[in-house]
Amino acid sequence: MAKVPVQFTLNGSEKAEFVDSGTTLLNALRDKIGDTSPKGGCHQGTCGACSVIINGELRLSCLTLAETCNGAAITTTSGIAEGGVLHPLQRAFLDTFATQCGFCTPGMIIAAKVLLDHTPNPSRDEVIEALSGNICRCTGYEPIIQAVLLAARANSQNAA
Amino acid sequence: MALALRTFATVKDANTALRSTGTRYLGGGTLVVRAANEGDVSVSGLVRSTDPALSAIEVAGGKARIGASVTMAAIAGHPGLGALAKAARAVGGPAIRNMATVGGNLFAPAPYGDFAVALLALDATVSTDDGELPIEIFLANRNDSRAIVTSVSFTLQKAEGFRFLKVSRVKPKGVSVLSIAAVLERAGDGTVSSARIALGCMADRSMRAKAAEKVLLGRTLDRHGIAAALAAAGQGTSPITDPIASAWYRAEVLPVHLGRLLLS
Ligand SMILES: Cc1cc2nc3c(=O)[nH]c(=O)nc-3n(C[C@H](O)[C@H](O)[C@H](O)COP(=O)(O)OP(=O)(O)OC[C@H]3O[C@@H](n4cnc5c(N)ncnc54)[C@H](O)[C@@H]3O)c2cc1C
Numbered sequence: 001m002a003k004v005p006v007q008f009t010l011n012g013s014e015k016a017e018f019v020d021s022g023t024t025l026l027n028a029l030r031d032k033i034g035d036t037s038p039k040g041g042c043h044q045g046t047c048g049a050c051s052v053i054i055n056g057e058l059r060l061s062c063l064t065l066a067e068t069c070n071g072a073a074i075t076t077t078s079g080i081a082e083g084g085v086l087h088p089l090q091r092a093f094l095d096t097f098a099t100q101c102g103f104c105t106p107g108m109i110i111a112a113k114v115l116l117d118h119t120p121n122p123s124r125d126e127v128i129e130a131l132s133g134n135i136c137r138c139t140g141y142e143p144i145i146q147a148v149l150l151a152a153r154a155n156s157q158n159a160a
Numbered sequence: 161m162a163l164a165l166r167t168f169a170t171v172k173d174a175n176t177a178l179r180s181t182g183t184r185y186l187g188g189g190t191l192v193v194r195a196a197n198e199g200d201v202s203v204s205g206l207v208r209s210t211d212p213a214l215s216a217i218e219v220a221g222g223k224a225r226i227g228a229s230v231t232m233a234a235i236a237g238h239p240g241l242g243a244l245a246k247a248a249r250a251v252g253g254p255a256i257r258n259m260a261t262v263g264g265n266l267f268a269p270a271p272y273g274d275f276a277v278a279l280l281a282l283d284a285t286v287s288t289d290d291g292e293l294p295i296e297i298f299l300a301n302r303n304d305s306r307a308i309v310t311s312v313s314f315t316l317q318k319a320e321g322f323r324f325l326k327v328s329r330v331k332p333k334g335v336s337v338l339s340i341a342a343v344l345e346r347a348g349d350g351t352v353s354s355a356r357i358a359l360g361c362m363a364d365r366s367m368r369a370k371a372a373e374k375v376l377l378g379r380t381l382d383r384h385g386i387a388a389a390l391a392a393a394g395q396g397t398s399p400i401t402d403p404i405a406s407a408w409y410r411a412e413v414l415p416v417h418l419g420r421l422l423l424s
Pocket residue numbers: 044045046184185186187188189190191192193194228229250251252253256259260261262263264265266267268271272273274275307308309310333334335336
């Protein structure tokens with residue numbers, strides 16, 4: 001299998017790797033680069049656990065081939081805390097018990113981050129819509145929705 | 161997974177590469193990479209083209225041309241394609257819409273292909289390097305199609321002339337029980353002067369409800385006027401059965417949802 005070079009920015013740091021052609025971004029991140037925050041749940045595009053942000057857009061890393069990401073800026077949940085301080089979404093997920101087994105959490109947080117980046121004060125329906133590609137088998141979703149709304153409020157208070 | 165991807169600057173070169181056995185075109189990858197992840201060994205190689213024309217949207221003079229690599233999210237957000245936004249937003253969740261392309265939706269088997277249903281009602285033209293085809297003919301022959309789709313084009317409809325409905329069990333992003341799109345024109349007296357109705361999940365791919373279209377002509381869009389069209393809607397259909405709904409259920413509810421769409 002031909003190895004191909006892949007170069008992108010991951011959470012602000014330059015990464016360069018050789019991967020087998022056809023390797024998914026999920027596998028490249030987890031197995032080659034060592035960022036295990038995106039989770040492999042279904043590998044079918046259905047669960048959202050592998051969600052990452054590519055050039056500002058929410059994407060599924062299990063369905064994205066690593067070599068199509070050359071030159072891209074990629075963000076994962078492991079890169080959103082700053083200076084050792086949790087991102088408001090990470091804090092809110094802890095504070096509202098929005099995490100149980102935690103498997104869906106990185107994908108949920110990434111989907112919520114894209115929402116808040118574009119819509120800092122979302123309605124409940126907008127939160128539901130934004131998380132509609134992410135499955136959680138533990139929490140019943142309500143604490144997750146509350147966490148995102150709480151993080152949005154925290155953000156707007158900081159901005160005020 | 162053993163998949164080699166080859167990237168070409170031009171559609172022409174990508175088309176040549178696509179001729180090798182086991183090679184498929186990579187659009188957004190939501191179906192083809194998923195198939196490979198699932199262990200579909202019929203796909204051994206992928207080809208794509210980075211030609212910028214494939215990602216262009218042109219809206220001018222009452223016509224629209226959408227490049228095959230344009231995503232559902234880009235269509236939903238385009239100010240000139242407002243009437244179609246509902247159909248683009250009907251495809252998957254937000255991440256899927258950022259990846260799913262128009263080109264890929266034309267090949268998506270039922271229960272997918274919601275956007276293709278809209279394009280069929282719009283009587284779109286599908287372009288490849290070999291030329292142009294009416295979408296109905298393209299869809300009928302898509303299993304044998306080996307050429308890269310480069311764009312789809314159609315005449316823009318006023319928002320009130322184009323109607324789209326996706327019926328699903330899980331809101332907001334469940335897959336379709338069925339989807340329906342209609343382009344309706346009315347004469348001065350309010351009767352229907354032309355009708356194109358397309359159905360999703362009523363066969364393995366999007367299909368026109370020709371019997372319903374025919375009996376709708378000259379009728380008014382009220383409960384009495386549409387009754388014959390609802391009775392004819394199932395003609396020629398062979399709905400799919402999947403975990404979402406059986407063929408029987410889909411056939412039963414088609415007239416109900418078509419009625420709602422026509423009266424909306
Ligand atoms: C979780 C999930 C939910 C989904 N929900 C929906 C839904 O609600 N509604 C819906 O309609 N679909 C849905 N889909 C299916 C799919 O995402 C869409 O149909 C999408 O538009 C397919 O486009 P793509 O670019 O990702 O296709 P790809 O996977 O890239 O390609 C699909 C097929 O089309 C061929 N192809 C792609 N582009 C071209 C081209 N330009 N020329 C020639 N051949 C081409 C490929 O070779 C392949 O055979 C869903 C998929 C997933 C994984």
